[in-house]
Amino acid sequence: MELNETLKKQLDHRTIRAFKEQILSQEQLVTLLEVARHTSTSMFMQGFSVMHITDPKKRAAIRNISTQPYVGANGDLFIFMVDLYRNYQIRKQTGHDAGRVHTTDIFLQAYEDTVLLAVQNVLNAAESMGLGGVILGSINNDPAKLVEVLDLPKLTYPVLGLQVGVPDQAPQLKPRLPLEFIAFGNDYPKDFKASDLKDYDEVVQTYYDLRDANRRIDSFTNQVIGPKLSVASKKRDEQVKVLKAQGLCLDFN
């Protein structure tokens, strides 16, 4: 089977964090937003929105929250958010009650079926156009602050940022877990043995070794047992509180 251009890009995906000093053309911008708009949506509820943040002050505030210097530097910055405000307003303004907009079920549907699928769809689109991008989970290092910076109404919640632009770096492809560890048939393999990762750990160590002499040389196992899964950026655990303050997942207790 010959790989088409879409597959080639997908299998060759690497995160780009350094962009040239050049913004998207209006045509590119609209195309990316159109792709977001055409992403699958659960029950046709279309429960998401995307903000394109160009205001230098807001970009700086988001950079401070994420604590990553490349956030809001070169490139175009988007914030993808759960948006049940719009549908709530439709219900309210036509004389209906809130229905189930405050439930975790409806939140998760908006979360997964539009926000996240749309992010990947837009990233694929950007990469197909020769651009690069980075998905920003770090925008939620201080979720209360982010809601304040973006001045968001209740029933919205920013989930991920996406920064795209013209790549100004050419990173190596990062070696992922071999398929046998992540893709299964009818039975989930509960007898997973951490020691089976030995070969993969060596591949990952070599990757870091070659990539940057200044970075720690770290196997996958060492990353899993290290601070990434042990130490919280303190305010990240406030996501739960902020979700509820936004009127979402009120049944989660």
Place this chain on the structure above:
Amino acid sequence: MELNETLKKQLDHRTIRAFKEQILSQEQLVTLLEVARHTSTSMFMQGFSVMHITDPKKRAAIRNISTQPYVGANGDLFIFMVDLYRNYQIRKQTGHDAGRVHTTDIFLQAYEDTVLLAVQNVLNAAESMGLGGVILGSINNDPAKLVEVLDLPKLTYPVLGLQVGVPDQAPQLKPRLPLEFIAFGNDYPKDFKASDLKDYDEVVQTYYDLRDANRRIDSFTNQVIGPKLSVASKKRDEQVKVLKAQGLCLDFN
């Protein structure tokens, strides 16, 4: 700007629910799984797995849960799941504690950065290969039952199904909310007016009207104010309980 093949497919996305009686070749299957494997992942934690369900009994059980006759009929069926079991085992088997695997923060990272992005990436890949697909949120109509059917360990949680195959239908493109309602600049428009959807409502009504004489003719506004956001499939709200039973989101209260 000329649209490349990736963009054309994305802007032309439509859900396919009817497939020919033909399964993926081994090469196609592996390519799709490889694309999932190459999707962006938060903190490199790779906290997801995918199951390829071929067992007719399990397919029937999943169809019963989803209550949709096309689920597990023709086409290949995948279940994408949050999988923190593997990383927990790595920590445990190397003498470490569970760290933050039980937190909502880590759950949401696994949820968004791999499970959902991977689903869209695989769907795009399938569509680029001339296949069609449907994302299945309905697998969680009875989450406790689904965990039982798939015999999943704690710290895993099935999020979405994806069924792909050779299309046996050619549905119309479904009209989405115009960009002005979902894509914003620096400021979120809190002054949204439901009455501004009048034109769009008419477009949606026409779409249903043309699509199938047997389907209700329904505007977007009518769908938002109707049972989709008011009436729960009872067990869907058990997602919260099942997540906790799986040892996930234990800090959510």
